Amino acid sequence: MSGQLLAVLASIDAANNEDPHRVQVAGRSVAGELLYGQRMTGWLSRLEPEASEALQIAARGQHVRRWKIPRSDYPLDRAGYLKWRTTLYRFHADQVEPMMRAEDYPDSDIQRVRGLIEKRGIKTNPETQTLEDVICLVFLEFYFDDFRGRHERSKVVDIVRKTWGKMSERGQGFALGLPLDSDALAIVQEALGI
DSSP states (O other): HHHHHHHHHHHHHHHHOOSSEEEEETTEEEEEEHHHHHHHHHHHHHOOOOOHHHHHHHHHHHHTTGGSSOGGGGGGGHHHHHHHHHHHHHHHHHHHHHHHHHOOOHHHHHHHHHHTTTTTTTSSSSHHHHHHHHHHHHHIIIIHHHHHHOOOHHHHHHHHHHHHHHOOOHHHHHHHHHHHOOHHHHHHHHTTTT
């Protein structure tokens, strides 16, 4: 990794370490978004070991300071959810940009990272698709159990179906290899009609 990249990742981690939501991991308290960013990097390195610096920054910064714009600030309907997500895309890109500028990344790289974080070109841009696969895999491996515990089964099945549709065949292959418990596996099978 270049010194520039290491510095930007450290800046993202420092920002995410401010997350007031703490989680317990291996007996220690960790900022939730710091852990999320590290999990994103972990999955990216499995999926795309030679990922560009832009993709590595986008993966790590995909939720930077997310707690600053809570879901509860938006109506709890579908339109409110979509508005919240769109706002977050811009917010996260806006957070990462000065971190990259501080390390003298060129505007072209900054705009490339912005496009990735804003999810431009899913299904057409290979890097954006890889980022989406990583997002889905992190959700399924680390956050799916909690999510399904908080929602009705029909909603969980619908979310899994939508998540699956966002993934590439390669990402789906990795997802099928996750060690899901029997209930989670049944939900995935129902969502996929298998």
